[in-house]
Amino acid sequence: MSHEVTISPGIVLNVLTDTDAEQVIQDWLSIYAKQRTGCRIKDYKWHLFSGGYYESIEGGEALAEYSSQISEKYLVIDNNESIVFTTDKKPDAVGLSDYYVCPQNMAWTMAFTHEDGWLGPYFARHPNYQALDLENLAYIDKLKQIEYAKIKGWC
Numbered sequence: 001m002s003h004e005v006t007i008s009p010g011i012v013l014n015v016l017t018d019t020d021a022e023q024v025i026q027d028w029l030s031i032y033a034k035q036r037t038g039c040r041i042k043d044y045k046w047h048l049f050s051g052g053y054y055e056s057i058e059g060g061e062a063l064a065e066y067s068s069q070i071s072e073k074y075l076v077i078d079n080n081e082s083i084v085f086t087t088d089k090k091p092d093a094v095g096l097s098d099y100y101v102c103p104q105n106m107a108w109t110m111a112f113t114h115e116d117g118w119l120g121p122y123f124a125r126h127p128n129y130q131a132l133d134l135e136n137l138a139y140i141d142k143l144k145q146i147e148y149a150k151i152k153g154w155c
Contacts (some may be wrong), residue, residue: 011094013086015109021084024075031106031126042096045079046111049122056111062123066090066110071103071136072143107132 016024032054033041038054042131050058057065069090076091079098091101093112102109107129113120126132149155 002100011087050119056122056124065123078098
């Protein structure tokens with residue numbers, strides 16, 4: 001993998017190593033691309049959603065659902081698999097043509113496409129979305145409790 005990609009400043013926490021990035025990509029594919037027979041994802045993985053191979057919502061509805069999601073950190077996966085990085089800011093634009101955003105437990109994914117407005121963006125949920133989303137919410141609540149304890153001087 002090449003890391004010669006320009007990313008919007010202030011968004012990247014950590015660029016994953018090639019090995020870790022490959023694992024994240026394989027994990028993402030094992031969830032969202034199980035039914036990809038006949039789907040041409042070599043060029044664009046979001047064809048999974050535009051072709052109906054994985055249930056998703058599109059356009060403004062997808063953006064609205066994406067805006068309601070929260071996580072402590074997010075994974076950003078370049079469609080070309082040239083870079084995978086983490087961020088603590090939910091990105092809307094990162095300087096990549098086609099990319100995917102998801103929480104680290106992959107409870108959901110948002111596919112931003114270069115065809116925005118015509119095809120995409122797409123929002124899809126993991127088959128175990130409810131349980132995974134509860135994990136994300138519980139973790140954020142725990143972080144808030146820790147922050148409150150620090151403010152009170154309890155730790």
